Amino acid sequence: xxxxxxxxxxxxxxxxxxxxxxxxxxxxxxxxxxxxxxxxxxxxxxxxxxxxxxxxxxxxxxxxxxxxxxxxxxxxxxxxxxxxxxxxxxxxxxxxxxxxxxxxxxxxxxxxxxxxxxxxxxxxxxxxxxxxxxxxxxxxxxxxxxxxxxxxxxxxxxxxxxxxxxxxxxxxxxxxxxxxxxxxxxxxxxxxxxxxxxxxxxxxxxxxxxxxxxxxxxxxxxxxxxxxxxxxxxxxxxxxxxxxxxxxxxxxxxxxxxxxxxxxxxxxxxxxxxxxxxxxxxxxxxxxxxxxxxxxxxxxxxxxxxxxxxxxxxxxxxxxxxxxxxxxxxxxxxxxxxxxxxxxxxxxxxxxxxxxxx
Numbered sequence: 001x002x003x004x005x006x007x008x009x010x011x012x013x014x015x016x017x018x019x020x021x022x023x024x025x026x027x028x029x030x031x032x033x034x035x036x037x038x039x040x041x042x043x044x045x046x047x048x049x050x051x052x053x054x055x056x057x058x059x060x061x062x063x064x065x066x067x068x069x070x071x072x073x074x075x076x077x078x079x080x081x082x083x084x085x086x087x088x089x090x091x092x093x094x095x096x097x098x099x100x101x102x103x104x105x106x107x108x109x110x111x112x113x114x115x116x117x118x119x120x121x122x123x124x125x126x127x128x129x130x131x132x133x134x135x136x137x138x139x140x141x142x143x144x145x146x147x148x149x150x151x152x153x154x155x156x157x158x159x160x161x162x163x164x165x166x167x168x169x170x171x172x173x174x175x176x177x178x179x180x181x182x183x184x185x186x187x188x189x190x191x192x193x194x195x196x197x198x199x200x201x202x203x204x205x206x207x208x209x210x211x212x213x214x215x216x217x218x219x220x221x222x223x224x225x226x227x228x229x230x231x232x233x234x235x236x237x238x239x240x241x242x243x244x245x246x247x248x249x250x251x252x253x254x255x256x257x258x259x260x261x262x263x264x265x266x267x268x269x270x271x272x273x274x275x276x277x278x279x280x281x282x283x284x285x286x287x288x289x290x291x292x293x294x295x296x297x298x299x300x301x302x303x304x305x306x307x308x309x310x311x312x313x314x315x316x317x318x319x320x321x322x323x324x325x326x327x328x329x330x331x332x333x334x335x336x337x338x339x340x341x342x343x344x345x346x347x348x349x350x351x352x353x354x355x356x357x358x
Contacts, residue, residue: 025172028155032169035136035153036069039110043071043136044128046113048121049079053224055115056086057188058162060097061170061181062114062138068175075100075108079123089187089223093180103128112136115162118145118320120331138165141322142304143311160203160324161192167206179214186210187220195221197295198326232261239265239279240272246344249353251275251297255340259283262290263327270294276305278343280336287339289313289321291328298325301351309346316342 036043043066047055056078063074076099082090090097103124111132117139119126129135129147137151140159148154157165163185170177177185186207190196193203211217235258243256254274258265262279269277275297279290291305298304306323310330314321317339319332330339348355 024157025168028157028165029169029172031153031155032065032136032173033069035110035112035134036066036071038134039066039071041071042073042075042108043110043112044075044077044108046077046079046111046116046122046125046128048116049123050081050083051078051086052083052115052191053086053089054161054163054188054192056082056090056097057184058114058138058166060095061163061166061177061185062112064177064181065166065170065173065175066112068173071110075104077103077125077128079125084229085191085224085226088226089184092219092223093184095180095184100125107131110134110136112138113147113151114138114166115140117141117143117147117322118331119147119150120320138162138169140165140324142306142324143322145320145322160198160200161189163188163192164203164206167210171209177210177213179216182210182213182215183220186215186217187223190220191224195224198324228264232264235259235261236265236268240268243269245274245358246355247358248347248351248355251301251351252358253278253344253347253355255279255344257281257336257340262288263292263329266290266292276347278309278340280340282336285333287319287330287332287334287336289328289330289339289343291323291330291343293326295326303347303350304328308350309343312346313339313342316346 045059047059066074078099081101111129119129135151136153137147138155140162144156148156239256239258243254246253252275254269254277257280262281266277266279270292275294277292281288291309293305304325305328310321310323310328313330317332317334321330323329344355
């Protein structure tokens with residue numbers, strides 16, 4: 001009966017949304033309601049390792065929704081903890097968050113995963129998901145990974161931030177955020193859209209609504225400002241020094257190997273002029289690739305870093321990959337040289353042009 005009442009409440013709230021959004025979010029909200037009903041009063045929320053602001057905001061706000069839906073005990077699991085920016089945001093907003101850094105010994109029957117498409121992103125918490133009887137996924141990466149295939153309740157959208165999905169669910173259920181949580185949501189949105197570089201009309205509309213609900217825009221912006229650590233600056237310079245540039249037709253492809261901060265190095269190489277950057281690292285027998293495309297490269301070729309390169313690598317190599325149009329990641333049991341070679345091969349075949357060194 002409780003689940004039925006919540007479902008009726010959700011459908012009532014939907015009428016306040018634009019018609020297109022109402023159709024989209026009413027079905028997704030029903031999945032959340034069903035998950036909450038099956039959870040039995042307790043759930044664990046997980047996200048990817050070294051959780052960024054979008055992941056943290058999504059986890060915190062999803063916990064609020066679940067509690068409103070009758071899940072009284074909600075725990076968090078953040079593999080490897082939070083990244084530096086996320087810690088700063090929570091501290092500045094006086095949000096105290098207790099969480100598991102390592103998988104607890106006890107079993108959680110109901111598990112929700114946010115902002116992660118593949119179970120490999122969960123590190124040691126992967127086994128928690130494998131043992132869960134009820135699994136919810138809320139994510140925005142493409143293409144959907146193994147978590148979407150495994151989840152009975154999957155809320156996956158191509159929105160530029162998972163926070164946007166959580167907000168859509170909240171609005172459908174008639175849940176409003178306090179000013180502090182609205183600022184947290186806005187910070188997560190700003191982080192994953194890169195201050196609206198990856199903007200959509202829906203993202204801009206949600207940002208405006210969050211501000212109307214009490215979010216402090218200037219505070220959210222300032223919380224995302226962080227001076228780069230010395231080690232990250234060193235990694236960028238080393239990555240640039242080790243970089244090899246190849247030409248694929250009129251496109252410049254930069255590849256490099258580094259010990260850490262692959263994403264930062266890849267972004268730096270694109271900012272230096274590369275159309276696409278592929279940066280590899282190898283740790284504990286695992287190869288990791290960070291892929292970045294410039295906006296102009298994506299527009300000219302129609303290629304997506306997540307769909308057309310990272311996900312394709314997963315088919316060639318033993319691993320998992322995905323991401324967005326301009327950013328993708330791949331993790332697998334292979335050498336960095338092999339991963340970079342296959343990456344260039346995929347790009348060359350897709351663009352129908354041979355790679356030539358400059």
